Amino acid sequence: MTCFLNERERDKNISRSTTNDQSSLITDSRKVKRAPNSITQPEISSSSSSTVCYLTLALSFVSLSLSLSLDPPLMGFPSNGTSASDKPLKFLIYGRTGWIGGLLGKLCEAQGIDYAYGSGRLENRTSLEADLSTVRPTHVFNAAGVTGRPNVDWCESHKVETIRTNVVGTLTLADVCREKGLILINYATGCIFEYDQIHPLGSGIGFKEEDVPNFIGSFYSKTKAMVEDLLKNYENVCTLRVRMPISSDLSNPRNFITKITRYEKVVNIPNSMTILDELLPISIEMAKRNLTGIWNFTNPGVVSHNEILEMYRDYIDPNFVWKNFTLEEQAKVIIAPRSNNELDTTKLKKEFPELLPIKESLIKYVFKPNQKTSAV
Numbered sequence: 001m002t003c004f005l006n007e008r009e010r011d012k013n014i015s016r017s018t019t020n021d022q023s024s025l026i027t028d029s030r031k032v033k034r035a036p037n038s039i040t041q042p043e044i045s046s047s048s049s050s051t052v053c054y055l056t057l058a059l060s061f062v063s064l065s066l067s068l069s070l071d072p073p074l075m076g077f078p079s080n081g082t083s084a085s086d087k088p089l090k091f092l093i094y095g096r097t098g099w100i101g102g103l104l105g106k107l108c109e110a111q112g113i114d115y116a117y118g119s120g121r122l123e124n125r126t127s128l129e130a131d132l133s134t135v136r137p138t139h140v141f142n143a144a145g146v147t148g149r150p151n152v153d154w155c156e157s158h159k160v161e162t163i164r165t166n167v168v169g170t171l172t173l174a175d176v177c178r179e180k181g182l183i184l185i186n187y188a189t190g191c192i193f194e195y196d197q198i199h200p201l202g203s204g205i206g207f208k209e210e211d212v213p214n215f216i217g218s219f220y221s222k223t224k225a226m227v228e229d230l231l232k233n234y235e236n237v238c239t240l241r242v243r244m245p246i247s248s249d250l251s252n253p254r255n256f257i258t259k260i261t262r263y264e265k266v267v268n269i270p271n272s273m274t275i276l277d278e279l280l281p282i283s284i285e286m287a288k289r290n291l292t293g294i295w296n297f298t299n300p301g302v303v304s305h306n307e308i309l310e311m312y313r314d315y316i317d318p319n320f321v322w323k324n325f326t327l328e329e330q331a332k333v334i335i336a337p338r339s340n341n342e343l344d345t346t347k348l349k350k351e352f353p354e355l356l357p358i359k360e361s362l363i364k365y366v367f368k369p370n371q372k373t374s375a376v
Contacts, residue, residue, distance in 0.1 A: 011373055016092035060066065089288070090184035091115040092135045094122065094173065095143030098188055099254045103280055111284065122169025128176045140177050141185045141286045142170065153335040165225040171230060178182040178236045180203035184288050190241035190272060190296060191215070191339035192225040199342065203356055206344030209241075209294040214257070217337030228294070240283060241343060244273040248366050250316070257366070260305055261312060265325040272343040273358055277365035282352055291351070296343035308362070315367040 020139055029322075036130035091108060092116050094116040095101025108115040116135045120127025138249065146165045155162040170186065177184040195201045213225040220355070231237045244256040252258055256273065258264045274297055306324070313320045331337065356364065 008298045035346045050161070059329075089113050089139070090135065090137045091139050091141055092118055092137035092288070093141045093143065094118040094188075095141075095145070096286055098143050099247075099252060100242075100245070100276070100280070101141075102145035103276060104143060104284075105283060107280055113284070122162050122173050125172050125176060128173055132176065132182070135137045137182065137184050140173070140187065141187075141283075141287070142173055145170070145187075147220065151334075152218050152338075153168050153213055155218065155220040156335050157221075162219060162223055166220070167227050170227050174231055174234045174237050178234055180295060183236050183238060183287065183292060183330075184234075185238045185283055186231065187283075187297075188239045188241055189221070189224045189227055190229065190243035190298060190341070190343050191218075192221050192241075193343070194339050194342040195341055200338075204342070206272065206342040208298070208344045209296055209347055215341070216341045217339070219316075219336065221339060235292060236352075238286060238292045239294045241295065242274045242279075243298050243341075243343065244271055245276050246273055246362070247276040248367060250366075250370055257308060257312065258308065261320070261322075263322075266305045266309070266331050267327055268304050268306045268324050269327075269340045270295070270304045270342070271340055272298040272302055272345075273363040274357070275297045275356075275365050278356060278361050280349065281350060282348075284357070285352075295347065295348055296345050297358060298343050298345060300345045300349055301356045301357045301359065302342045303362065307359070311367050312363060315363075315371045315373060320371055345373075 067376055082360045091104075091113060093101055093104050093108075093115055093118070096105070101117070103118065105115060107113075116137070118128070118131045118140075120131045122128070122142075143167065146158075146162045149301075174186070175183050190207075192215055193199070193211070194215040194217070196214060199205050200208055212222075213228070216222040216225060228239055231239055241321070245254070246256045249255060277298065279297060286295075306322075311323050345355070
């Protein structure tokens with residue numbers, strides 16, 4: 001308890017020392033009407049000035065948070081890669097109504113791990129502190145975030161809501177967890193890269209964890225790249241770069257396979273993807289090992305849209321047909337560009353040698369369990 005009290009006292013001193021520098025920002029922010037907590041409620045204003053106000057508040061928070069993150073880790077904080085203590089595991093999960101959050105709860109039940117879902121909103125520090133005080137978890141998982149419905153194009157016209165959750169909310173949760181000496185497993189995205197001259201399509205050269213994001217074509221990806229860069233300063237955070245998630249539940253509308261089987265036309269580009277049935281249990285094991293830092297959280301290798309749809313036809317529906325179109329044609333029917341890339345999974349594969357290549361994982365975890373044909 002002493003270290004936490006000292007941390008809070010240091011927070012107060014830092015806050016006082018930055019008052020003069022931040023005074024103009026604070027004065028301006030008090031003039032802004034408080035936005036509603038729920039991201040599903042109508043926004044007060046969708047103008048660019050509203051977005052600027054939230055960015056100003058976010059940057060003000062970040063200025064203080066980064067000052068704190070430069071301090072040494074709190075006493076008792078588990079070092080990266082150390083095995084969990086004898087203390088029974090208890091997970092606090094954010095994202096109860098989301099796809100990944102729901103699956104995490106089921107995995108905990110299957111493994112006999114005590115868990116609870118957080119009730120606080122990510123951008124509300126007081127409510128997060130109340131959750132931690134009530135649950136007293138050993139680890140925190142963040143599967144909450146704004147991806148947009150039905151897709152990331154939604155974020156282009158809801159920038160304030162996207163900033164509030166993906167940037168302000170995620171940073172607040174990371175900061176609260178650090179203050180309490182807790183590791184945060186943060187499900188992020190790998191859709192912050194695109195093929196380039198150094199990592200050309202079809203080369204097998206993937207983007208590594210230390211590479212700087214080169215894709216900000218969508219506002220969603222822009223916020224994710226921003227927060228990932230800031231989270232590097234938090235030694236208690238494990239950032240998992242998820243891409244085009246797939247699961248054995250082919251009825252789920254968030255499933256990448258379900259999406260492309262319902263599209264009128266699809267592009268055909270090899271990409272790194274995440275098979276949740278295989279990788280979500282690995283994320284729980286990463287928590288047990290107290291792993292932190294950035295991880296490319298996909299299966300090794302790439303698979304194209306057509307290759308997936310061919311598997312779908314062979315295993316699920318022999319009468320299934322589809323049409324392709326080019327990126328140029330796709331651009332005419334979407335608002336924001338999409339990320340296409342290959343991530344280097346050397347780091348993850350070294351830690352978990354049993355991890356299957358993407359095509360093998362697709363067959364084992366997705367298509368075999370759902371097989372309806374006898375042709376394969």
